[in-house]
Amino acid sequence: MQIKDVLFARGSGAFFYDDQAAIMAGAPQDGFRYLGEPVTPGFTSIRVPASSLSIGLVLVDGAVVWGDMMSVQYSGAGGRDPLFDIKQISDLASRVIVPRLLDVDASLYLDAHAKIFEPFECERLPLALEYGVSQALLRAAAYLRRTTMAEVLCTEFNLPLPTCPVPIYCQSGDAREINVDKMILKAVDVLPHGLINSRQKFGVGGQTFMEFVKWVAARTREIGRPGYQPVLHFDVYGWIGQEIGLEPLSIADFISRVADTVPGFELNIESPADFGSTQAQIQNYAKIVSILDSRGSRARIVVDERCNTLEDIRHFAEAKAAHLVQIKTPDVGSIGDTARAVLICKANGVGAYVGGSCTETELSAQASVHVSVATQADVMLAKPGMGVDEAFSIVGNEQNRLLSILSRRGAQTETVG
Structure with missing residues (x-):
């Protein structure tokens, strides 16, 4: 052995x-x-x-x-x-x-x-x-x-050798304004997370949150390079449900209003509400997704809480209870199950976001890059830490090195063939 x-x-x-x-x-x-x-x-x-x-x-x-x-x-x-x-x-x-x-x-x-x-x-x-x-x-x-x-x-997993990069998503932590500027200047694919984890940050009726969304869009237009069009992704930690109630139609209405304030941008809303159990989360998220889709909204629902293990992810994907599933790597367990989770999402026409946590290390972040690229996930998290520079460097550089190796490997295979 x-x-x-x-x-x-x-x-x-x-x-x-x-x-x-x-x-x-x-x-x-x-x-x-x-x-x-x-x-x-x-x-x-x-x-x-x-x-x-x-x-x-x-x-x-x-x-x-x-x-x-x-x-x-x-x-x-x-x-x-x-x-x-x-x-x-x-x-x-x-x-x-x-x-x-x-x-x-x-x-x-x-x-x-x-x-x-x-x-x-x-x-x-x-x-x-x-x-x-x-x-x-x-x-x-x-x-x-x-x-x-x-x-x-x-x-x-009998997958073809990948050739395409996976979009990278950065998170701002509490240093929102400075870190948003960093993300825009570095042309990050998906931003800024925002850490909307308290009533103070969400605001009465969601007004504080809505103003922040509009500011991020305006700032992107102001200092971003010509043609730069990131996906705007905000994690609200269940505060839409906390503040305006748990009726799916009301939640969808609020999300639609937020999307209307940033025309031209694709908007991801992560964890809009916590319905108390995995089954209730699946049922109600599926309703919110259906309402938004019927309206042709540019807003997408991302699930995190109550969707932890591989089986949870399978249930959410099969029920179309999210547009994008966060595969939170330490919560899923093994790297093998992360790969399976991405493939399950893809088989069910649901987006796969290989996420994780700011509490991780550079080693776990690098391993996450390999599973993200191998399975061609839709997006992967820049980690670890709550800053932008270090996480974006670790994940981005690992991906670029990997793709360089795989490109050479593919060229060698073609030559032999």
Whole structure:
């Protein structure tokens, strides 16, 4: 077997874990921290520095390949796994995962994947653990085959060698105006996220949010290069439903009004409302999508909360309960399931957005690029962190390097043929 030892290294994520319930309830900000008591189990404060755990696979020739485990920013919210606990994850990985890793053929990615992620004590392994271990396995397979991670996935899923870049979506964090300017000047494909995660940012009746949308469009026209036409994508964290109610028609009416304020732009609205359960989310999002489509609206609905695992994504895609599904990589689990999720979305005519979280690391971000390009997702998130420059550089440069390699590989194949 090609794996002869396993290493662990504690690390940090690129942002913070936040107690979404406490923030939604109105916890005040004091500088960068939030004041008040946490609400979500596992949080010792409302904002906690993100932690990660790296797993390194020592191969027979001494090479070491790594993957990183972590949770998402809003852990424990919307049906997600609880806050990342390094001690608990490290103990489980040492007892359960290490023996399995030492007993698989690491060159056979999906075969190893299936054996290592079998349930333990009749329960699925923590998704953060699956995510990190699957990254390391993918790097091991790529190293052993002398190919890129994208090529491993193309072979395993019988996909053609990709040649096209995947559009990149950046997020602004709370430094909205400065980061929007950065995105426009760098001609980002999709922007700005906006982090509309409180009543203060959404405003009475959504007025503050609507003004921000109009400002982003106007700023794009003002300082963007000629012909620059990004997709405008805003994550409102359920605040449309919170502020104007959970009637699908009312939500669709509000979204239509927002779209009307920015003519000429395609508008993505992520997480317009939280209906309390996955099934209710599917039913009501499908109604909102249907209403917008019947009007020929340029607005599109993006689902995040209540759509976490591969099975969740399958249900949303089959029900046409979103125009675009965020495949939130640490919540989906393994990289293999992220690839499957993209392919499920495509098979059902639904957009696939390979997202993730600001709490991730450069290693997980680079692995996400490979699965995004291999499956030709519709968009991928610039990550990690909540800034623009670093995340856009990490994801964009990795994609450009990958496409350069794949272009050469394709040219070699044509020459041989």
